[in-house]
Amino acid sequence: MELILDRVTKQFRNKIAVDRISLRLHPGVYGLLGANGAGKTTLLRLICGILRCDSGTVSLDGLDVSTEEYRAGLGYLPQDFGYYPEFTGMDFLVYMATLKGLARSQAGRRAAELLELVSLGDMGRKKIKTYSGGMKQRLGIAQALLNRPRLLILDEPTAGLDPKERARFRNLIGEAGKEGIVILSTHIVSDIEQIADTVLMMKDGRLIFQGEWQEGQGDLEKFYLEQFEDGGLYQKMNESGKESGGNL
Amino acid sequence: MNGSKTRQIKTLYVYELRKIVCRRIVWITGGIMLLLCVSLSFVDLISTSSDFGEGNEEIVVSGYEMMKIRRECARALSGRKIDGSLLQEMQDFSRGEGMKRESQDVDPATGIVVSVEPGETDAERGAGAEEETDAKEETDAEGDGDAKEEADVKTEPEDIWDRLWAAQKYTPIRIYVYRIMGYGDGKTMDAAGLYSEREKLIAQNREDQMLKQEEMEYWKKNDAGLELPFTYEYAEGWGELWNQSYVVNCMLLLLLLVSLSNVFSMEHQQKTDAVILCTRHGKRELYIAKVLAGITFGAAAALLLSGITLLSDLAVYGADGFGGALQIEFPLSSWRMSVGESVLVLFFMLLAISAMYSIVILFLSEWLKKGVSVMAILVGIMTFTLFIDIPFQLRTLSQVYDLLPTNLLMPWGLWDDRLFSVFGGYLTQFEAAPVMYALLSAVLLFLGRRIWQKQQVGV
Numbered sequence: 071m072e073l074i075l076d077r078v079t080k081q082f083r084n085k086i087a088v089d090r091i092s093l094r095l096h097p098g099v100y101g102l103l104g105a106n107g108a109g110k111t112t113l114l115r116l117i118c119g120i121l122r123c124d125s126g127t128v129s130l131d132g133l134d135v136s137t138e139e140y141r142a143g144l145g146y147l148p149q150d151f152g153y154y155p156e157f158t159g160m161d162f163l164v165y166m167a168t169l170k171g172l173a174r175s176q177a178g179r180r181a182a183e184l185l186e187l188v189s190l191g192d193m194g195r196k197k198i199k200t201y202s203g204g205m206k207q208r209l210g211i212a213q214a215l216l217n218r219p220r221l222l223i224l225d226e227p228t229a230g231l232d233p234k235e236r237a238r239f240r241n242l243i244g245e246a247g248k249e250g251i252v253i254l255s256t257h258i259v260s261d262i263e264q265i266a267d268t269v270l271m272m273k274d275g276r277l278i279f280q281g282e283w284q285e286g287q288g289d290l291e292k293f294y295l296e297q298f299e300d301g302g303l304y305q306k307m308n309e310s311g312k313e314s315g316g317n318l
Numbered sequence: 319m320n321g322s323k324t325r326q327i328k329t330l331y332v333y334e335l336r337k338i339v340c341r342r343i344v345w346i347t348g349g350i351m352l353l354l355c356v357s358l359s360f361v362d363l364i365s366t367s368s369d370f371g372e373g374n375e376e377i378v379v380s381g382y383e384m385m386k387i388r389r390e391c392a393r394a395l396s397g398r399k400i401d402g403s404l405l406q407e408m409q410d411f412s413r414g415e416g417m418k419r420e421s422q423d424v425d426p427a428t429g430i431v432v433s434v435e436p437g438e439t440d441a442e443r444g445a446g447a448e449e450e451t452d453a454k455e456e457t458d459a460e461g462d463g464d465a466k467e468e469a470d471v472k473t474e475p476e477d478i479w480d481r482l483w484a485a486q487k488y489t490p491i492r493i494y495v496y497r498i499m500g501y502g503d504g505k506t507m508d509a510a511g512l513y514s515e516r517e518k519l520i521a522q523n524r525e526d527q528m529l530k531q532e533e534m535e536y537w538k539k540n541d542a543g544l545e546l547p548f549t550y551e552y553a554e555g556w557g558e559l560w561n562q563s564y565v566v567n568c569m570l571l572l573l574l575l576v577s578l579s580n581v582f583s584m585e586h587q588q589k590t591d592a593v594i595l596c597t598r599h600g601k602r603e604l605y606i607a608k609v610l611a612g613i614t615f616g617a618a619a620a621l622l623l624s625g626i627t628l629l630s631d632l633a634v635y636g637a638d639g640f641g642g643a644l645q646i647e648f649p650l651s652s653w654r655m656s657v658g659e660s661v662l663v664l665f666f667m668l669l670a671i672s673a674m675y676s677i678v679i680l681f682l683s684e685w686l687k688k689g690v691s692v693m694a695i696l697v698g699i700m701t702f703t704l705f706i707d708i709p710f711q712l713r714t715l716s717q718v719y720d721l722l723p724t725n726l727l728m729p730w731g732l733w734d735d736r737l738f739s740v741f742g743g744y745l746t747q748f749e750a751a752p753v754m755y756a757l758l759s760a761v762l763l764f765l766g767r768r769i770w771q772k773q774q775v776g777v
Contacts, residue, residue: 112776118596142598146592152588152589156337166593169597169604
C-alpha cells in the first residue's frame with residue numbers, strides 16, 4: 071500500500087498554502103507537526119480530495135484522489151467536526167456508514183461496535199446535541215473508523231479529549247497504523263512522540279522534515295522548536311532553495 | 319446503477335427526508351399553512367351574512383346558513399339543462415313570488431343577495447333593476463292566476479328556512495346568468511341570447527389575448543365539441559379549489575422555502591460537508607438522495623395543502639357535481655372536461671409546480687450556500703409576480719411569464735386560450751408548463767450536481 075503525493079501545490083489568492091510537497095507513505099502512523107497556518111489542514115484536505123490541487127497529484131495504490139475507489143478506503147476526521155444535532159449518535163454513524171458503502175445491517179453492527187469502542191455505548195440513542203465536546207470528538211473518531219480505512223486522516227483528533235481518552239485513542243491509532251496509513255496532525259508533540267512512527271514537519275506550506283523519531287534521539291518538542299529558529303531546517307531549506315533556484 | 323447502490327440511495331434518501339422533517343420550524347410552518355388552508359373554505363361563511371326582508375320584517379342569516387340554502391336550491395336544480403324553459407321558469411318566478419316578497423339582486427361575483435329596502439328608488443337600484451321593476455308592475459297589472467296561487471302558498475312558509483329557500487329557488491341559475499350577462503339583461507334573457515353572449519365574451523377575450531388565426535381555428539374545432547345547452551350541476555365544492563389555487567400555491571412556496579432552503583447549505587454551514595464529501599457515496603449517490611428527498615417532500619406538501627383545502631371545500635359545500643361541465647363554474651372556459659377532471663388537472667399542476675419549486679430551491683441552496691439568501695430571492699420573485707403583469711401585447715414574453723409557477727395557477731388560466739406551437743402541434747398553457755419545468759429541472763439538476771461534486775471545502 072502506498073500513498074503518493076507528487077509535487078502537490080495549493081494556493082489561496084496570494085498565499086501558497088501547500089508548496090510542491092512530494093511524499094511516498096506506506097502503512098504506519100505519520101505525525102504531522104506545524105504551527106498554525108503552516109498548511110497542515112490544507113494538505114490533509116488535499117489528501118482527502120475535498121480540496122483540489124492547483125498542480126500535482128495524490129494517489130493511493132494508483133487510484134487517483136478523485137475516484138470513488140479512493141474515497142472507499144478513506145477515513146477522515148476534520149479539525150472542525152460537523153454533525154447533525156437532531157440525529158442520535160447511532161443514527162449518525164449508520165448514516166455515515168451508508169455513505170461509506172456499508173450495507174444497512176453491517177452498518178448497524180459496525181456503528182454499535184464503534185460506539186462501544188469510543189465509550190459511547192450508553193449514549194448511542196441520545197441526540198448529538200446533548201453530547202459534551204469530548205463525546206462529539208469521540209463520535210468523530212468513530213465515524214472515521216467505520217469503513218476500516220486503509221488511509222486514515224486525523225486533523226487534531228485529540229482536541230477536547232481528557233488524558234484517559236487520549237491514552238485510549240493512542241491505542242486505537244496504533245492498531246489502525248498496523249494495517250493502513252494513518253496521518254495525524256496535531257499541535258501536541260507528546261502525542262506524536264508516543265504514536266507516530268514517522269514525523270512530518272511543515273512550515274509555510276513546505277515540508278521541512280520527514281523522518282523517524284526514536285526515543286534515543288532526544289526531546290521531539292525541543293527539536294521541533296529548533297527547526298523554526300535561526301539556523302534551523304527551515305532557514306537552511308530557504309537558503310538552499312535560493313541557491314538552487316527555489317525548487318526544493 | 320447496481321442494486322447495492324440503489325439500496326444505499328434508498329437508505330440515504332430516508333435519512334435525508336428525516337433531516338428535513340425533523341426540524342421544528344418545518345412543523346410549525348406546516349401547521350400554520352394547514353390551518354390557513356382549512357380556513358380558506360370557512361372564512362367567507364363566517365364573515366358574510368345575508369339579509370332577507372319581507373315587508374318591514376328583516377331576517378338576518380349567517381353566510382353559512384345562506385350557503386346551505388343556496389346549496390339545497392342548487393341541488394334541486396342539478397341535472398337540468400340551462401335552456402329556454404329553465405330561464406323562463408326563473409323569470410316567471412322572479413316576476414311572481416320573488417317580486418311580491420322583495421326585489422333583490424345577486425352580486426354575480428360573490429353570489430350574495432343584495433336586498434333592496436322598501437322605498438328605495440329605481441335610480442338607486444341601477445339599470446338592471448329598472449327592468450325588474452317594470453316586469454313586476456306588468457305582473458301586478460295583468461295578474462297571473464297560477465303564479466299567484468303558488469305565491470300564496472309560498473308567502474306563508476312554515477319557518478325562516480322555507481321562506482329563504484323559496485326566495486333563493488333559482489338563485490344558482492341567476493348567478494350563472496349574471497356571470498355571463500352582468501346586471502344587464504339577466505332577467506329577460508333567453509337561452510340563445512345567453513349562449514351567444516357567452517360566445518361574444520370568449521371571442522373578445524381571444525382578441526384581447528392576440529390569438530393568431532391558427533389558434534382561433536384550434537379553439538373553433540374544440541368549441542364545436544362542447545355540448546350546448548349546458549346542464550346545470552351544483553359543483554361549488556370542486557370549483558372553489560380553483561378560486562383558492564393561487565393562495566395554496568403561495569403557501570406551498572413558502573413552506574418549501576422554509577423546509578428545503580437548507581438541504582444543501584446546512585452541510586456547509588454545519589461543516590458536515592468535509593466528512594460527507596470524502597466518503598464513497600458522498601458525491602453522486604448523496605446528491606441523488608437529497609434531490610429525491612426534496613422533491614418527495616415538495617410533492618407531499620403540495621398534496622397535503624391542496625388535499626386539505628379540497629376536503630374542507632367538500633365538507634362545506636358538498637362533493638356533488640364532479641362530472642358537471644366546467645363551464646357551469648367557469649363560463650368562459652373552453653376546456654372540454656368536467657369540473658372534477660379540471661381539479662385533477664389542478665392537482666397534477668400543483669405536483670409539477672412543487673417539483674419545480676423543490677428543484678429551484680435545492681439548486682439555489684447548493685449554489686448560494688445560505689438558506690436565507692434562497693428565501694430572499696424566491697420571496698422577492700413571488701412578490702414581483704404578484705404585482706407585475708406583462709400585457710398581452712408583448713405576446714411571447716407575457717406567455718412565458720405566465721408559465722412561471724407563481725403565475726400559473728390562477729382561475730383565469732382556465733380561459734387563457736393562448737397556445738404554444740410545438741412541432742406543428744399546439745399545447746395549452748397547462749400542457750406546456752410541465753414540459754418547460756421538466757427541461758428547466760434537468761438543467762438545474764445537472765448544474766447543481768456539478769457544483770456539489772466540484773465543491774471544495776475551506777475555499
